[in-house]
Amino acid sequence: MVICLLNQHELNRTTINTIKNMSDKSKELFASIKLVNDRLNFHGIVEGCEPVSIDYTPPLGDNLGYTSLELLLLSLSSCLGTALLTFLRKMGKTITDFKIDSHGIRKEMHPTGFSKINLKIIILSPDVTDLDMKKIIQLSEETYCPVFAMVKGNVDIETTFEVRREA
Amino acid sequence: MVICLLNQHELNRTTINTIKNMSDKSKELFASIKLVNDRLNFHGIVEGCEPVSIDYTPPLGDNLGYTSLELLLLSLSSCLGTALLTFLRKMGKTITDFKIDSHGIRKEMHPTGFSKINLKIIILSPDVTDLDMKKIIQLSEETYCPVFAMVKGNVDIETTFEVRREA
Numbered sequence: 001m002v003i004c005l006l007n008q009h010e011l012n013r014t015t016i017n018t019i020k021n022m023s024d025k026s027k028e029l030f031a032s033i034k035l036v037n038d039r040l041n042f043h044g045i046v047e048g049c050e051p052v053s054i055d056y057t058p059p060l061g062d063n064l065g066y067t068s069l070e071l072l073l074l075s076l077s078s079c080l081g082t083a084l085l086t087f088l089r090k091m092g093k094t095i096t097d098f099k100i101d102s103h104g105i106r107k108e109m110h111p112t113g114f115s116k117i118n119l120k121i122i123i124l125s126p127d128v129t130d131l132d133m134k135k136i137i138q139l140s141e142e143t144y145c146p147v148f149a150m151v152k153g154n155v156d157i158e159t160t161f162e163v164r165r166e167a
Numbered sequence: 168m169v170i171c172l173l174n175q176h177e178l179n180r181t182t183i184n185t186i187k188n189m190s191d192k193s194k195e196l197f198a199s200i201k202l203v204n205d206r207l208n209f210h211g212i213v214e215g216c217e218p219v220s221i222d223y224t225p226p227l228g229d230n231l232g233y234t235s236l237e238l239l240l241l242s243l244s245s246c247l248g249t250a251l252l253t254f255l256r257k258m259g260k261t262i263t264d265f266k267i268d269s270h271g272i273r274k275e276m277h278p279t280g281f282s283k284i285n286l287k288i289i290i291l292s293p294d295v296t297d298l299d300m301k302k303i304i305q306l307s308e309e310t311y312c313p314v315f316a317m318v319k320g321n322v323d324i325e326t327t328f329e330v331r332r333e334a
Binding site: 025027040044048065066067074075077079082100102111145148150152 | 242245
């Protein structure tokens with residue numbers, strides 16, 4: 001009975017890790033940040049992923065990683081990308097290349113979050129039409145992109161797209 | 168005049184890169200995601216940072232990186248951590264260790280974003296008091312944490328803390 005050899009602290013940690021290992025990501029998610037210098041550099045940690053370096057800009061931080069707001073742009077754009085690609089594949093479309101560029105404009109007064117986010121989707125495909133894109137962007141923004149739903153009403157988001165036939 | 172040798176496409180790209188290099192992160196931020204396999208694995212890209220792998224869970228994805236919702240937890244917790252540490256240092260406090268564990272519970276129906284996020288701050292310090300923490304958490308959530316402001320009203324966020332005197 002290995003568990004008997006653990007002290008209370010280790011026991012708590014073991015229990016937490018067991019819960020995390022068993023967790024169903026469709027229901028709940030876990031993440032941690034840990035300060036790694038004497039300024040504002042954190043390591044972001046999720047089980048099974050390489051740690052991601054997070055930092056703030058000078059003079060408070062040292063530009064040693066992503067800012068919190070850049071992570072928000074990646075969260076939002078990857079959420080939209082996941083929904084769009086899932087729809088397109090269900091429709092039997094061929095996707096040769098796919099990217100989303102995001103650009104966030106910050107408010108001047110605190111809290112200095114984004115007043116506006118521009119998302120530009122660039123897709124390379126022989127058969128995706130502009131009408132397909134319009135439909136699935138609307139569906140994603142209204143229902144199938146959870147990160148959109150979490151910032152809805154607080155940030156103005158403009159989504160544009162470009163379907164290319166050739167690289 | 169190197170610029171004269173560029174075609175229109177290269178010229179546009181050069182102009183965009185020049186703008187990005189010159190961009191002031193206190194005003195605007197840029198990020199991109201690029202699909203890197205034939206499923207849902209993206210690379211998140213921000214100039215000056217190591218690319219971050221982003222993926223979805225099986226069966227649609229392959230667990231090859233952070234999910235969009237895990238990135239949101241890292242964005243929110245690092246934003247809060249940055250605000251709190253900045254306040255504590257202005258107050259002349261000593262911080263020996265600092266971490267935030269986050270746990271998000273998803274909605275069962277689309278959009279399956281978080282209905283609730285629990286943030287647990289664990290700080291090791293000889294002189295930070297519970298009252299200090301209560302004050303600066305309130306200030307951060309109300310005014311100084313932009314990611315909080317962007318999800319406000321859409322997600323229930325519970326913040327707890329533990330000040331430890333010894334590791």
